Amino acid sequence: MTGKRNPGYDKLSDELLIQKFQKEDIAAFNEIVLRYKDRLINFLFRYTGNLETAEDIAQDTFIKLYKNKHMYIEIAKFSTWFYTVAINETNTYLRKSKKNHTISVDSFDDQDKPVFEFQSNDPTPFDKININDEHFFVQKAINNLDDKHREIIILRDIQNLEYEEISKILDIPLGTVRSRINRARESLHLTLQKIFENKAIKR
Amino acid sequence: MTGKEENNEIRKLLRSLPAVKSGNDFLEKLDRKIATLEPERKSAKHFLKEKPGIFERTFGGIKSAWLAPALGLSAAVLFVFYITFLNEDKIVNEQKITNTKTEEKQEPKNTTGNTSTTEVSPSAVPENSEKKTENVKPHEKDITGNFDYKESEKFPARVEQNNKSLDQDQATTKKPKLNVAIPEGITKDNENKLNEEKSDNKNDEINNQESQMIEESRASSNEKKKMEDKSMKTPSEKMEEFENSIQKSIMDKLNAVNKANLENLRDKVNK
Numbered sequence: 001m002t003g004k005r006n007p008g009y010d011k012l013s014d015e016l017l018i019q020k021f022q023k024e025d026i027a028a029f030n031e032i033v034l035r036y037k038d039r040l041i042n043f044l045f046r047y048t049g050n051l052e053t054a055e056d057i058a059q060d061t062f063i064k065l066y067k068n069k070h071m072y073i074e075i076a077k078f079s080t081w082f083y084t085v086a087i088n089e090t091n092t093y094l095r096k097s098k099k100n101h102t103i104s105v106d107s108f109d110d111q112d113k114p115v116f117e118f119q120s121n122d123p124t125p126f127d128k129i130n131i132n133d134e135h136f137f138v139q140k141a142i143n144n145l146d147d148k149h150r151e152i153i154i155l156r157d158i159q160n161l162e163y164e165e166i167s168k169i170l171d172i173p174l175g176t177v178r179s180r181i182n183r184a185r186e187s188l189h190l191t192l193q194k195i196f197e198n199k200a201i202k203r
Numbered sequence: 204m205t206g207k208e209e210n211n212e213i214r215k216l217l218r219s220l221p222a223v224k225s226g227n228d229f230l231e232k233l234d235r236k237i238a239t240l241e242p243e244r245k246s247a248k249h250f251l252k253e254k255p256g257i258f259e260r261t262f263g264g265i266k267s268a269w270l271a272p273a274l275g276l277s278a279a280v281l282f283v284f285y286i287t288f289l290n291e292d293k294i295v296n297e298q299k300i301t302n303t304k305t306e307e308k309q310e311p312k313n314t315t316g317n318t319s320t321t322e323v324s325p326s327a328v329p330e331n332s333e334k335k336t337e338n339v340k341p342h343e344k345d346i347t348g349n350f351d352y353k354e355s356e357k358f359p360a361r362v363e364q365n366n367k368s369l370d371q372d373q374a375t376t377k378k379p380k381l382n383v384a385i386p387e388g389i390t391k392d393n394e395n396k397l398n399e400e401k402s403d404n405k406n407d408e409i410n411n412q413e414s415q416m417i418e419e420s421r422a423s424s425n426e427k428k429k430m431e432d433k434s435m436k437t438p439s440e441k442m443e444e445f446e447n448s449i450q451k452s453i454m455d456k457l458n459a460v461n462k463a464n465l466e467n468l469r470d471k472v473n474k
Contacts, residue, residue: 033233037225045223055226059233066237138216157217185210192216 014078022069046154049143057093061086083169141191149184156181416456
């Protein structure tokens with residue numbers, strides 16, 4: 001795999017690419033990797049809060065695709081199937097590494113201690129990614145959400161997936177998707193409110 | 204702020220988050236991980252090739268090696284079937300031939316003491332037979348039923364040669380006698396001589412009859428043999444039938460010959 005795009009493959013749909021890859025066309029796999037790597041890493045980074053972990057999980061996901069390419073059947077969209085694989089892979093990874101710590105909102109009361117503990121301590125992903133304070137605290141608020149709300153709000157508001165696709169990925173009804181997204185946004189708003197109030201008090 | 208407005212603000216915040224991109228070494232790491240996968244697969248295949256199963260080891264590169272024992276068994280069964288059923292007749296015939304050969308070798312030695320026409324060696328038959336016919340008188344010949352028909356079967360060449368000699372004798376003896384007319388007032392000595400000659404002629408005729416009968420019996424036995432070979436009887440049954448038929452034919456012909464001899468003797472006695 002060279003990382004260079006095969007001419008003509010960029011115009012092909014995801015489904016055609018995976019079909020070609022199922023016929024042992026490595027160039028098609030290369031194209032899928034190039035097309036999905038950034039999207040996947042963005043999703044995984046927002047989900048895990050750690051870039052290295054996100055990259056590891058993304059690589060594991062691509063390897064899983066490489067090994068089990070014949071598992072894909074052209075019933076659903078490739079992106080739907082691929083996100084499902086990625087979420088399952090993330091859950092197993094986090095379960096194995098036992099780093100999937102949920103953060104209590106009460107921890108904001110401790111002024112001297114760091115507000116959030118990320119899964120990877122050094123260096124923080126925010127050091128690598130040049131983001132401002134607002135983005136930093138938004139990410140902290142996302143990480144504070146429980147798994148269900150976190151994954152659904154990332155898929156909808158960061159990955160910009162449709163409700164129907166989200167319902168297929170998470171295998172839940174469409175109504176549940178809508179209500180869960182609303183609840184996730186409300187809880188995120190509350191968390192951010194607390195963070196910014198705390199910050200204002202600090203200042 | 205209402206709930207909808209709050210949601211919209213959150214959505215804007217989330218969408219304003221910068222898109223995180225993969226590191227520069229992401230593809231290299233992925234390549235390395237995939238590269239470690241492929242040798243594992245190859246090595247697994249290599250391992251499988253290096254360690255073949257028991258059948259493959261024993262029967263070499265046969266694809267369906269498990270069929271080899273079954274094929275071997277079936278071949279063995281066919282071989283046994285061929286030996287037992289198809290080759291049975293041949294074996295019996297060979298046994299017959301060997302038996303006859305051994306008998307031929309043994310019996311001439313045992314019967315060398317008996318002086319009969321059949322005991323003469325085949326090479327010496329033509330000369331000796333002529334000499335005998337010349338030297339030995341016809342009444343001295345064994346016409347009382349001591350003729351060994353079994354031996355005559357075993358030595359057909361001799362019998363044929365004897366028959367030839369007999370025919371020659373007949374030719375020499377009969378022709379002049381037929382031409383000679385017996386005159387009236389012949390002397391008793393001449394009558395006795397003529398009677399002796401007649402008896403000799405009769406004996407010759409009997410011998411000819413015997414030889415013909417032997418030949419006929421041989422021909423009939425050969426035909427029967429052929430018929431038996433064609434029929435699908437077991438070898439032991441065939442042998443029994445063959446022996447019985449030969450015995451019957453010989454007995455019939457012996458009886459006929461004996462009758463003819465008896466009649467000749469009666470004629471002699473009457474005369």
